[in-house]
Amino acid sequence: MTGSWRIDEQEAFAYLADRKGKLHAHPTRITVRLEDGQSPYPIGEYTVAPASFYAGKYNSLMFSVRLVPMRATVKAAA
Template sequence: MSKIIVRSTTITPREITTKTGTKMVFREQAAAILKDGEDFPHPFRLTLDDSQAPYPAGEYQVDASSYSVGRFDNLEIGRRVVLVPIVAAPPVPAATTR
C-alpha cells in the first residue's frame, strides 16, 4: 500500500487572480507519496479547506471519500484529498516459556 508522509504543519498560502480579476487564496501543505516498490517519496502539495487545520506530522493513506467515478466511468480523485492516519499495529508480546 502506498502511503502519504507529512513532516511539517506549515501552511503556505498561494494567491491567484482569476480571469475576472477576483483574487483567490489556496492554503497548501507539503506532503509526499511513497509508492509501493519505490525507494524515494515524491513530494506534492495538499490543498486544505479555508478553516481546515494542517495535518499533523505522520504517515497517512488516502480516504475512500477522496475517490469518485467520473462522467465516463473513470476513477477520479477529488480536488480536496482527505487523509486518514496509518495506525501502527500494537507490538505482539513475546511468548513466555515455563
C-alpha cells in the first residue's frame, strides 16, 4: 500500500486527578487529536463532550476526546 497519511494533533493542558480522585495541583500537558480538516481549538477553557465516549469492539467503552467550550473564547492580546 502506498500513499501518505497524517495525524493532526494539538497540545493542550488538562487538570487531571489521581486514582483516588484527588485533583493534581497543576495541569498536565496532553495532546488532542484533531479530525481531518478540523481547525485547532482556540485558546479557552473546555470540557469533554459526551460524544467522546462510545461502545467499541466487543462492547468495550472507548474514548476519543471531543471538546466543548466552557465559556466564551478568550481573544488574544493585540
